[in-house]
Amino acid sequence: MTTSEAQTRSQAAARLRVAVPSVADRVAAELRLQLAEGRLLPGNRLTESTIAEELGVSRNTVREAFAELAAERLVVRHPNRGVFVASLAPGDIHDVYTVRRAIEVSAIRGGGGPERVAAVRAAVEEGKAAAAADDDEALGSANAHFHGAIVALAGSRRLDTIMSQVLAEMRLFFHKATVEADFYRGYLADNEEICAALEAGELDRAGRLLLAYLDRSEEKQTAVHGE
């Protein structure tokens, strides 16, 4: 026991720290979860003392967690008024899609190695399986995986985190939009076609398809969430 522990330690010395997440991180993770599940809705207020008591932590710790979430744009701080679950205005939707267009199209044009392309393919199949099982929840997450895999083609840690933040931000206001069952369903064919083009090495075409997809998706989102 002690031996394996010591081994683990010495191995992890350089980069891979076996870091126990701090309490603040766990609080942030819990809030992130509630945000993703829609238990906290945009505009909701998060009171420090309430959350501190609910989770059995100090107010200062909650505060640190808020800082994390604010950096991820999941909540907004109104000075002296409190933090609120972020709510996206119509302009923000366009803004988010502008980021997605920049990142995803650039990533897919780079191509990426075979194993990364395989990850995209896996996400496509995951979506098909979810559709077959009629699992809307799984369908949505498969779609997120697909686009995450697209960005991962670039092999950039920074692009990956940016994308994951954008996806988290979108989940925030998808809860309202996803009530209609076949919201993602129409995108399955798109994903398949994009993936096929990617596998065939037709990067330019894949890029154009993806761009068109994003434009349509933005349009739909704007309409649904619309003002």
Add this chain to the structure above:
Amino acid sequence: MTTSEAQTRSQAAARLRVAVPSVADRVAAELRLQLAEGRLLPGNRLTESTIAEELGVSRNTVREAFAELAAERLVVRHPNRGVFVASLAPGDIHDVYTVRRAIEVSAIRGGGGPERVAAVRAAVEEGKAAAAADDDEALGSANAHFHGAIVALAGSRRLDTIMSQVLAEMRLFFHKATVEADFYRGYLADNEEICAALEAGELDRAGRLLLAYLDRSEEKQTAVHGE
């Protein structure tokens, strides 16, 4: 005077709020400044109590400032060990340029309105003036303005903040590289050509030029900052 102050304020606070930046924000700003000026070098350790005492604030406040800076990747937190000024490995340089390629090229391909193009032109002229005045410091910042203006073409708040973070990250390790006087000087012609293509509406050409520029820049950075 009052005008510029008001502008700065309205930028900082999302709403029209006359929001006095919190103490934590001011601490973060101070540290950001020291980082940009090279008074804090990559790898340096930032001790909470020391900074708290130096700036006359509480340790908790310093802690919040650290959270901000960590979210911006300017510092890294080693759990239970402290926070250190971020240092970029060769891989990180490529990573940063991957983000820049995605964002800048996408933005320039979108074109943008005349006033935004004019901002790009202004940055080019600013660079020329700095070169004429032989002011290397101003030259570097003019170059940053140029690329910031490029991204601003897209008119996306999120892209703007991402870009500013990337630029801040780059400043971190530029202090070593910029010792040679004409580091940016060679880029003046590039900027002029890119700007001209943009003004002529030749967006595709502008995109290609920018891409080539970024590739060369990455190559040079990697060489200088060597392995």
Add this chain to the structure above:
DNA sequence: AATCGTCGGATTGTTGAACAATCGTCGCAA
């Protein structure tokens, strides 16, 4: 002499309490 365990100092992580500053609201007066 070299390696290993252990101890102690220093720093971080977290808590709890306190206080000032600020905001929203409610009631009251004109």
Add this chain to the structure above:
DNA sequence: TTGCGACGATTGTTCAACAATCCGACGATT
């Protein structure tokens, strides 16, 4: 109705304390 001031609640910030953890030094064993 409109304005105004006081109250209550919440945030912003500080302080002091303690546990947890890490680093380096010291000493013991081989």
